[in-house]
Amino acid sequence: MSPILVISVITIYFLVLMGISWLTSRKNDNLTFFTANRQSPWYLVAFGMIGASLSGVTFISVPGEVGNTAFAYFQVVLGYLVGYFVIATVLLPLYYRLNLISIYTYLEQRFGKYSYKSGAFFFLLSRIVGSSFRLFLVAGVLQLAIFDAYGWPFSVTVAITIALIWLYTFRGGIKTIVWTDTLQTLFMISAVAISIYLMKDALDMSWLQLSEKVSASGYSEIFVWDWQSGQNFFKQFISGAFIAIVMTGLDQDMMQKNLTCRSLKDAQKNMFWFCIVLVIVNFMFLSMGALLYIYAGEMNIAIPARTDDLYPLLALEHFPLVAGVVFLLGIIAAAYSSADSALTALTTSFCVDFLGLGQNDKPISKKIRIRVHLAFSVILFLVIIAFKAINDQSVITAVFKAAGYTYGPILGLFTFGLITKYQLKDKWVPLVALLSPVISYIINANSEAWFGGYKFGFEILVVNGLLTFFGLFLIRKAELELT
Incomplete structure (x- = not known):
């Protein structure tokens, strides 16, 4: 694919995002960056x-990982529903x-500053x-598709990638993101659907024949019952539930995004439809992975x-031009x-949680933000x-491994805050929070x-x-009732 074509596609794409940013950031006050004034339509947030x-x-990574673990990842997706x-x-x-x-303000109200x-x-x-990790992926693709041809270093690719994000988010913040994410989700799902259709057409198969081909290939195996395997169903399902809770429910x-909805009822409606569509879309990704192989x-x-290189390789070098663009x-x-x-959430958390902006009548400074x-x-x-210097494994495994710690x-x-009535010796909490990941790592390294x-x-x-919960139990105060 011509680097000029790639640059043209990306330029048009980001001009559209900049246009959305301009429209959504007009007449906004500084608080809009953080809350979108609690006026987001639930269906836009969900999509x-x-x-x-x-x-x-x-x-x-999910399509590529099908070659190693078939559809076993879908067990994690099923666990998401519980979460x-x-x-x-x-x-x-x-x-x-x-x-x-x-959301971390809750911890101060429940336990204290530390x-x-x-x-x-x-x-x-x-x-x-x-x-x-996630930006590393897209920067790698852009490096392959554009910047290698011009001899530009990877660091320049990364700098451009991040600069573009900053440009369309620094004004509108979460309000802009609710709208741009909707557009970006549409592009992403369309890319998967079109890729599947083009492979079906190239293989000269009907949809039924294609389905039978995937089923007979062995790539569509979902359930793993070997208890020693890292892909065991119960491990994956339970992990999926907790991953959903921490990486969505406990993630700023x-x-x-959910807290920009007009009401709790709208936010719950958003979550219900979001999880249904998410399951369907993940199955589409796994199916595409099988078809790629x-x-x-x-x-x-x-x-x-x-x-991780399989989909980019086929799309950019072997599929028709339209597939590469998509x-x-x-x-x-x-x-x-x-x-x-x-990036917006990191800014919000640091401004609110560490600088105290928006709390105790302390104004949110636009300059500081x-x-x-x-x-x-x-x-x-x-x-x-x-x-870039140290990565040597499937990125999806690295992401979830990092999240686990x-x-x-x-x-x-x-x-601990939700299911107990104990107060804590607050100053000891950072030590517990640091020791738990270390002990978890040691256990993981020696589990076999x-x-x-x-x-x-x-x-x-x-x-x-669980280790964190146990550590907090050890540093609890004697009184049970909340004060």
Whole structure:
């Protein structure tokens, strides 16, 4: 694909995003950046959250991972449904009742300043790492499609990628993102649907024949019952439930969108439809993954060593031109729909949770907010460059592995606050929050030797949360009643 064509497609795409940013940021006050004035239509939030939750990781890594684990990832997706039910019935009512801007403010009200800062810190760490992984994907694709031809270094690609996000989010914030995420989700789903159709056409099969081909290939196996396997059903299902709770319900990025809805009822309606569509879309990605391997086999195309490279390779070098263009739009939309809201959420959390803006009658300064927004852009750039130097595994595995260690303390803190009436010796909470991931890592590294061959998968997140909960129980105060 011609680099000039790629640049033209990307330019038009971002001009559209800039136009949306201009329309949604007119006559806004500074608070609009953080809350969108609580006026977002629930159906826009629900549809836009699809792209934000899937991101470039799902777009590239999930189809590629089908070659290693077939449809086993769908077991995690089924577990999401349980997690989203908990979010809709337990967490959203709490957040709306307390009228929160940052969800971690709850921890201060429940336990104290150190608990609050610990939760917010681990969110910042989690989201910086996760967003860097996701942006690494799209930067790699842009490097392959455009900048290699001009001899530009990877660092320039990353800088351009992040600069574009900053330009269309620094004014409108979450209000802009609700609308741009809707557009980006549409591009992403369209890219998958068109890719599937073009492969069906190239293989000269009917939809029924294509379905039978996937079923007979072995790629469509979903359930794994071997208890020692990291893809065991119960491990994956339970992990999926907790991943949904922590990476959506306890994540400022995802909850900030929900909290822009007009009412709790609208936010719950949004969550209900979001989880249904998310399951369908994930199944589409897995089906496309199976077809990518079948297509490569039928066309005698060598499978790349890194499974993450399969879809980009086929789309950019072997599919018709229209498929390459659609793929680029899809991967850019997928990555940016996650990264733009993450940058806004990082800015919100730092301004509210660490600078105290918007609390105790302390005004939200636009100048400070823009500086924080820019600072996090620079931090993402530096982390992506570091990740480029050390990454040696499937990105989706890396993302969830990182989340298992960094979201665990948040899970433990919120769970302890919601299901117990104990107060804590607040100053000891940061120590518990730091030790729990370390102990979890040690357990994970030695699990096969200690537990008869048992391998932890994504459920290391649950272990981390339980360790945090136990640690908090040890530092509880004697009184039971909340004060």
